[in-house]
Amino acid sequence: MRNETRVVRTVRSLRRTLEAWTREGERIALVPTMGALHTGHMALVRAARRKAERVVVSIFVNPAQFAPNEDFATYPRTFRQDVRKLSVAGVDLVYAPAVEQMYPDGFATRIVPDGAAVAGLEDTVRPHFFGGVATVVGKLLLQVRPDLALFGEKDYQQLKVVTRLARDLDLDTRVVGVPTVREKDGLALSSRNVYLSEGERGRAVALPQALRKAAEAIASGQPVARALSQGRAALARAGFQVDYFEARDAETLAPLKRGQRQQVRLLAAARLGSTRLIDNLAVPQG
Ligand code: PAF
Numbered sequence: 286m287r288n289e290t291r292v293v294r295t296v297r298s299l300r301r302t303l304e305a306w307t308r309e310g311e312r313i314a315l316v317p318t319m320g321a322l323h324t325g326h327m328a329l330v331r332a333a334r335r336k337a338e339r340v341v342v343s344i345f346v347n348p349a350q351f352a353p354n355e356d357f358a359t360y361p362r363t364f365r366q367d368v369r370k371l372s373v374a375g376v377d378l379v380y381a382p383a384v385e386q387m388y389p390d391g392f393a394t395r396i397v398p399d400g401a402a403v404a405g406l407e408d409t410v411r412p413h414f415f416g417g418v419a420t421v422v423g424k425l426l427l428q429v430r431p432d433l434a435l436f437g438e439k440d441y442q443q444l445k446v447v448t449r450l451a452r453d454l455d456l457d458t459r460v461v462g463v464p465t466v467r468e469k470d471g472l473a474l475s476s477r478n479v480y481l482s483e484g485e486r487g488r489a490v491a492l493p494q495a496l497r498k499a500a501e502a503i504a505s506g507q508p509v510a511r512a513l514s515q516g517r518a519a520l521a522r523a524g525f526q527v528d529y530f531e532a533r534d535a536e537t538l539a540p541l542k543r544g545q546r547q548q549v550r551l552l553a554a555a556r557l558g559s560t561r562l563i564d565n566l567a568v569p570q571g
Contacts (some may be wrong), residue, residue, distance in 0.1 A: 290372040292379045296428050299380050303341075303429065306377075311338035315431035315458075317422060320344040321361035321476035322370050325466040329435045330374045332463045336433060342371050343380040343425055345387060349395075350417030361476055380429065387424060396423045396454075401539040402445040406552055407563070410528045415446050422447050426458050434458050439465040439473050441552060441565040445538050465564075467493065473564045480560040489557055491523030495530070496551050496566040503532065503549060504569045509541060516553070525555035535567060 293299045306313060314337035316329045333340045344367055351357035368379055396419040403415050426434060434451075436444045441462075448460040466474045471493035472486075481489055495516040502512040509532050517530045532541055535548035549568040554561060 290368065290376050290379055292368060292381060294381055294383060295386055296382070299341075299378075299428060302378055306339045312433075313337055313339045313341060313429065313431045315425065315429045315434045316340065316342045317425050317434065317436070318342060318344055318367075319346045319360065319476070320367050321363050321479075322367045323466075323474045323476060325437055325439060325474035327370065327374055328466050329437060329463050330371065330376060332461070333433075333435050334375060336461070337431075339377045340375070341378045341380055341429055341431065342376050343382075343429070345380075345382055345421065345425075347387075347417060347421040348384060349388070349420055350414050352411065352413050355411075356477075361479055380425075387421065394420075396420045396450065398446050398450060400449065401534075401537045402442065402449050404538075405540075406529055406531065406533070406538070407442050407554065410554065415443070418443055419446060419450050423450060423454065426451065426456050431458050433461050435461045435463055437465060438462045438565070439475065440563070441550060442538060471497070473562075475562065477560060477562070481557065485557045485560065488523045488525075489562060491520055491525065492553060492555060492562055492564050493566070495519040495523075496553055496564055499530075499532075500551055500566050500568045503551075509549075513551075516551075520553070520555050525557055528554040528556065528561070530555070532568070 303313065314333035316333050318326055330340060330342065346360050348357055371379055395416055398415050398419045407414055436447055438444060444462045451458050451460050470490045472489050499512040499516040503509055513530055513532060517527050520527050530553040532549050532551050534541060535550040541549065550565055551568060552565040554563040
């Protein structure tokens with residue numbers, strides 16, 4: 286029988302539990318989260334349980350990845366419900382450090398990602414973001430030392446940045462991407478969807494629709510630039526302010542090369558009122 290989900294808040298108590306599992310030769314999977322767990326997070330947990338004997342979920346709203354004008358203070362925090370959901374899902378350990386545990390007084394070291402994965406897209410609009418994500422994910426991977434760590438494809442650029450980070454820092458963790466979970470109408474699940482008013486929620490579906498239409502147009506041979514500008518126009522018509530709507534190499538996230546056969550990923554971010562939504566989609570291969 287499985288034990289109850291334990292909650293630990295310090296690296297010391299985290300390590301004590303992990304050491305016992307490692308001694309037993311059990312594989313450990315980490316699902317890093319900022320809490321406010323929804324069905325998308327629970328899909329990561331289920332994938333983790335299929336791949337490892339032990340599952341650790343971290344819950345930490347990371348101040349380092351929010352700019353001063355962003356929603357750190359108001360980011361949804363639902364800790365008690367989160368732990369209940371994780372317990373039902375059979376998670377072994379919740380690691381929920383305080384900000385002072387992650388960034389104690391005098392903390393002065395940051396991981397600054399570079400290269401194609403980080404260039405453009407989110408980084409253009411949120412230049413602080415990937416430094417904050419890389420620093421906290423680097424710390425979590427070193428604290429937990431999991432065999433694998435699971436991230437949602439919903440944050441596709443983040444997945445690529447973190448994959449690069451684990452490789453570049455020779456971490457013994459395999460980074461695994463898990464497909465985006467969507468509402469019935471196609472909207473990608475996100476903790477920030479709760480910010481949408483009823484009217485905005487109705488219009489939000491234009492984002493996955495525009496991505497799907499552009500992906501199908503490119504797959505059927507339409508020039509990429511035209512498909513992208515039609516996608517941007519469709520979003521503007523639905524009342525979005527578009528941050529980006531772009532096509533990139535699906536593996537490296539480098540800009541597409543003319544005339545080269547490559548797997549293409551469409552990535553978009555757009556604002557509906559004060560809510561910023563991001564999404565992405567693979568272009569089917571012909
Ligand atoms: O995707 C998220 O929820 C966060 O960016 C992560 C990976 C947990 C780092 O804080």
